[in-house]
Amino acid sequence: MRRSQLFTKTRKQAPADEVSKNAQLLIRAGFIHKEMAGVYAYLPLGKRVLDNIVQIIREEMNAIGGNEVNLTALQRREPWEASGRWSDEVMDVWFRTKLANGTELGLGATHEEPLTDLMKQFISSYKDLPAYPYQFQTKFRNELRAKSGIMRGREFLMKDLYSFSVNREEHDVFYDRVSDAYDRIWQRLGIGNVTYKTFASGGSFSKYSHEFQTLSDVGEDIIYVHEARKIAINEEVYNDEVLADLGVSRDELIERKAVEVGNIFTLGTKFSDALNLSFVDEQGSTQRVFMGSYGIGPSRLMGLLAEHFSDDRGLVWPENIAPMRVYLVRIGTSDQVVQKADKMYEFLQSKGISVLYDDRNARPGDKFADADLIGLPHRVVVSERLLEQEKIEYTHRASGESLLLTEDALLDKLV
Amino acid sequence: MRRSQLFTKTRKQAPADEVSKNAQLLIRAGFIHKEMAGVYAYLPLGKRVLDNIVQIIREEMNAIGGNEVNLTALQRREPWEASGRWSDEVMDVWFRTKLANGTELGLGATHEEPLTDLMKQFISSYKDLPAYPYQFQTKFRNELRAKSGIMRGREFLMKDLYSFSVNREEHDVFYDRVSDAYDRIWQRLGIGNVTYKTFASGGSFSKYSHEFQTLSDVGEDIIYVHEARKIAINEEVYNDEVLADLGVSRDELIERKAVEVGNIFTLGTKFSDALNLSFVDEQGSTQRVFMGSYGIGPSRLMGLLAEHFSDDRGLVWPENIAPMRVYLVRIGTSDQVVQKADKMYEFLQSKGISVLYDDRNARPGDKFADADLIGLPHRVVVSERLLEQEKIEYTHRASGESLLLTEDALLDKLV
Numbered sequence: 001m002r003r004s005q006l007f008t009k010t011r012k013q014a015p016a017d018e019v020s021k022n023a024q025l026l027i028r029a030g031f032i033h034k035e036m037a038g039v040y041a042y043l044p045l046g047k048r049v050l051d052n053i054v055q056i057i058r059e060e061m062n063a064i065g066g067n068e069v070n071l072t073a074l075q076r077r078e079p080w081e082a083s084g085r086w087s088d089e090v091m092d093v094w095f096r097t098k099l100a101n102g103t104e105l106g107l108g109a110t111h112e113e114p115l116t117d118l119m120k121q122f123i124s125s126y127k128d129l130p131a132y133p134y135q136f137q138t139k140f141r142n143e144l145r146a147k148s149g150i151m152r153g154r155e156f157l158m159k160d161l162y163s164f165s166v167n168r169e170e171h172d173v174f175y176d177r178v179s180d181a182y183d184r185i186w187q188r189l190g191i192g193n194v195t196y197k198t199f200a201s202g203g204s205f206s207k208y209s210h211e212f213q214t215l216s217d218v219g220e221d222i223i224y225v226h227e228a229r230k231i232a233i234n235e236e237v238y239n240d241e242v243l244a245d246l247g248v249s250r251d252e253l254i255e256r257k258a259v260e261v262g263n264i265f266t267l268g269t270k271f272s273d274a275l276n277l278s279f280v281d282e283q284g285s286t287q288r289v290f291m292g293s294y295g296i297g298p299s300r301l302m303g304l305l306a307e308h309f310s311d312d313r314g315l316v317w318p319e320n321i322a323p324m325r326v327y328l329v330r331i332g333t334s335d336q337v338v339q340k341a342d343k344m345y346e347f348l349q350s351k352g353i354s355v356l357y358d359d360r361n362a363r364p365g366d367k368f369a370d371a372d373l374i375g376l377p378h379r380v381v382v383s384e385r386l387l388e389q390e391k392i393e394y395t396h397r398a399s400g401e402s403l404l405l406t407e408d409a410l411l412d413k414l415v
Numbered sequence: 416m417r418r419s420q421l422f423t424k425t426r427k428q429a430p431a432d433e434v435s436k437n438a439q440l441l442i443r444a445g446f447i448h449k450e451m452a453g454v455y456a457y458l459p460l461g462k463r464v465l466d467n468i469v470q471i472i473r474e475e476m477n478a479i480g481g482n483e484v485n486l487t488a489l490q491r492r493e494p495w496e497a498s499g500r501w502s503d504e505v506m507d508v509w510f511r512t513k514l515a516n517g518t519e520l521g522l523g524a525t526h527e528e529p530l531t532d533l534m535k536q537f538i539s540s541y542k543d544l545p546a547y548p549y550q551f552q553t554k555f556r557n558e559l560r561a562k563s564g565i566m567r568g569r570e571f572l573m574k575d576l577y578s579f580s581v582n583r584e585e586h587d588v589f590y591d592r593v594s595d596a597y598d599r600i601w602q603r604l605g606i607g608n609v610t611y612k613t614f615a616s617g618g619s620f621s622k623y624s625h626e627f628q629t630l631s632d633v634g635e636d637i638i639y640v641h642e643a644r645k646i647a648i649n650e651e652v653y654n655d656e657v658l659a660d661l662g663v664s665r666d667e668l669i670e671r672k673a674v675e676v677g678n679i680f681t682l683g684t685k686f687s688d689a690l691n692l693s694f695v696d697e698q699g700s701t702q703r704v705f706m707g708s709y710g711i712g713p714s715r716l717m718g719l720l721a722e723h724f725s726d727d728r729g730l731v732w733p734e735n736i737a738p739m740r741v742y743l744v745r746i747g748t749s750d751q752v753v754q755k756a757d758k759m760y761e762f763l764q765s766k767g768i769s770v771l772y773d774d775r776n777a778r779p780g781d782k783f784a785d786a787d788l789i790g791l792p793h794r795v796v797v798s799e800r801l802l803e804q805e806k807i808e809y810t811h812r813a814s815g816e817s818l819l820l821t822e823d824a825l826l827d828k829l830v
Binding site: 005006007008009011030033035036039040041042043044047050065067068069070071072073074075076095096097098099100101107114118119121122123128131132133138140142143144154155164 | 420421422423424426445448450451454455456457458459462465480482483484485486487488489490491510511512513514515516522529533534536537538543546547548553555557558559569570579
């Protein structure tokens with residue numbers, strides 16, 4: 001894409017009311033726009049980053065048998081009444097709205113109830129199980145305070161996967177498969193080394209649930225990390241009983257701040273009991289479906305990645321998350337330079353390399369500052385001086401390594 | 416995908432309360448689920464169809480310089496007050512909701528106001544224009560009645576593109592480019608021959624707007640079609656003045672029912688005046704930005720396509736819209752047949768051909784009925800009897816043509 005065709009601009013200062021680093025950087029670089037506290041629009045570069053994160057998660061969900069769906073934001077009250085959650089005391093983050101005829105509706109904050117209700121159409125026999133629907137869906141949560149940029153929103157994107165199994169044994173196998181898929185996702189996102197499977201409080205059907213917590217100074221959670229075993233314990237269950245369960249001692253654990261990027265939860269028959277989701281087993285007797293839920297917040301992840309992969313000059317996107325791979329800087333406006341830069345733009349794209357081409361008539365310093373702020377992995381410069389040497393200047397954003405290369409050598413770097 | 420891994424089932428009867436043919440078929444085939452009137456969830460096969468439609472539109476929007484964004488559903492009242500539309504009289508389809516602190520919000524029914532407000536950050540000079548942001552966004556409209564399945568929803572997907580231009584001349588050029596892009600979209604969706612660019616009422620800044628109307632017995636609009644010139648006139652402006660403008664006479668026109676699948680509209684400075692969106696021109700004087708809006712409803716299109724491409728046995732998806740291309744039917748459960756069918760499934764997928772593999776232990780009649788109802792373009796049957804002949808039975812869903820083929824000949828059919 002040419003900068004001249006991209007409508008966003010960078011800005012030197014973040015808005016005064018924006019206190020989170022992720023939103024400050026992403027707003028300055030033109031990736032997002034703050035509509036109101038906790039509610040952000042995604043601009044072209046931000047949309048691409050979010051799409052890249054979503055696609056990685058999607059591939060891993062499909063690989064374990066997930067079926068992608070898209071449920072609705074508008075929700076009837078009946079399934080929520082059945083589960084006892086149609087109540088501001090229980091669900092204190094509901095947004096409510098009304099149909100023209102006065103019927104009260106909820107705005108989806110989570111989807112256990114409508115999905116359990118929906119699955120009654122498709123599940124009647126053990127032959128219909130297991131089932132693994134998932135979605136990427138905008139969630140609405142009426143948070144009192146929303147000061148963490150896109151890391152805690154009132155309107156945000158969530159990947160929610162649900163499992164429907166014949167019994168706990170089948171459930172447990174899938175639960176572990178999701179855990180493994182999540183580990184692959186953190187690896188692919190470049191945060192595998194700082195993300196810990198963390199023991200957290202369970203529910204009626206399991207002693208523990210598991211969170212995936214990424215170490216971060218802006219984390220709202222406190223976890224106790226066991227480096228060697230690559231696990232952690234959330235402070236809410238950091239007690240002698242849990243330490244004994246896991247066979248670890250306090251002196252092996254380090255207290256850290258962390259951000260919850262995912263969670264997996266054994267729901268058991270909580271919702272299938274409430275909404276009467278049953279199946280007939282091989283012996284002909286009726287059983288409740290055994291459920292689990294598995295969340296990841298792609299927009300929160302994007303915020304975390306912006307915090308994690310950045311320096312004092314701006315964002316530093318990893319290769320597979322970046323909106324484009326190359327920031328092509330044209331310095332000068334002579335026919336020769338313009339032709340050369342245009343050709344380079346076409347050439348790289350013809351090799352399947354995505355490029356943001358700074359074809360504006362702006363000062364070199366401004367272009368370099370934008371390249372750093374936007375944070376594409378590779379910067380390529382075409383200028384009069386370089387043309388004379390028949391070279392291209394290549395700079396790696398993350399390491400700062402800078403080289404004068406021939407076209408062939410540049411291509412070797414990029415493919 | 417294997418049927419055994421797809422959680423949806425087909426059903427013989429549509430729900431009694433569902434009166435529209437598109438929703439009846441799509442629900443019976445397991446593509447969608449009715450959450451409430453006008454609010455539908457997309458199940459795995461339906462999600463794929465919708466994604467295919469979206470991708471075609473996206474490619475054509477990008478080809479004319481569109482920048483994809485994603486605005487928010489939750490909307491502040493201020494921009495709507497500025498334009499005079501924060502009012503139930505003017506916007507009678509608003510859903511409203513409230514923040515926890517009592518602040519009233521709207522649920523996006525359309526996005527002119529928040530986008531115009533947002534663009535003030537990025538537009539200050541003629542150098543910043545033109546700009547063409549667009550999005551695929553869930554819209555919420557509090558319709559009193561919603562009986563057309565996914566063709567008129569209370570929650571539905573919309574592609575909305577907006578243009579920001581220096582003046583009417585620049586606007587007009589882009590307006591025509593969008594019109595051409597829309598024509599390419601209808602062609603690619605297989606409804607080019609029944610979709611007419613239709614003159615409809617304009618606003619303060621243009622005598623006409625243009626709708627794209629697809630002929631359909633379930634259409635809610637009446638249009639007057641000029642076959643030879645491939646244009647039409649909406650009944651709302653079917654009068655002598657318009658006939659004279661277009662140089663056509665009543666006896667050349669045929670009255671038809673039609674569905675509005677897209678529209679393009681010259682907004683002029685209506686919203687830039689209201690929200691103070693200006694730029695400094697080359698002469699240094701301040702001008703209002705000249706705007707246009709361009710909508711397409713992908714979920715409505717999906718409903719229309721379901722109505723249009725179907726027969727008494729079910730859906731008949733065109734090649735580029737179908738959720739998968741091949742419905743592979745395995746008849747029999749012998750090791751030999753299972754092996755052969757499994758191999759065929761892997762083989763077709765390895766050739767890049769998407770397959771829905773009916774690996775269930777169901778009766779052949781049920782499998783054939785499902786193949787017809789789900790409506791993938793190609794049906795391939797593997798059975799004991801066919802194995803003996805070293806043949807595969809191939810059936811084309813649209814034409815009913817059925818052939819016994821070798822594997823090589825089958826591949827020739829499909830690639």
